[in-house]
Amino acid sequence: MFLYVVMFSIMLCASIFQITIATTTTQKLLILQYFLFAISSIFVFCWHSNKVLEQSQQVFMGPYESEWWKMGAKQRKEVLILTGQLKLFPIFSAGPFNKLTVSTFVTILKGAYSYYTLLRN
Template identity: 30%
Template structure:
């Protein structure tokens, strides 16, 4: 189940990279309406189709993120809380075991794997956030002015929508970002210190 979640993140990241508005198919150096009028009509038709495809793709990405968020947010909350508890307990086990024992080594490996698992989710969630905000800049930097008025208005709507970041959460409690990852590390360290005080 967790692999489906990670795969969904990777797909969203890939889709954002593919949907970035590109100027490579248009003539560079378009500065004014006079330059646009000099363009080949086939280039203008291609640009209109390309922008339309990018806009449709952006809408599909938004729907995909909404589906992933609605299906997995409570699962991620359980995952995060469980990981926080297990990480705290494994740190406690590390502190009471001898460094040369196999139990110490196995608990160290377990703690590292728990940290890595959380990092995968938070890193990809952070990438979704960052890439979703980049869409507005990419759309603005494109040669949108070579298209007809309807397409220009659609690009403006894409820019407005892209200014609201797409975010994935853990049960609507915390967003999956690198900041959340750091707060989990701090919280597990704090809980570890409490357990250590109780044990003394």
């Protein structure tokens, strides 16, 4: 997934650069369409990963919001074990470096734009 994110950053940068040097409107529209599909495909990964993280955090808060202190000793131990297991949040990652979230998506876009500005100058 890390290579996928890196390749998308480079591909987005190249697409933006190609749009600026394209001569005809048809070329610009085709490259823009490719650019939008590329953005949407990486956004889908980041969006769903972010939703999984948010929902797992909501599930984590469930035992704390219950009235666990009114239960017997055995149930309280089980709630404690449950909270220990719920601390492990499932999240998709791009290698050991990045977690795929919406903020990562914005960072990818910023990086692609930075590469573009370097190419343009």
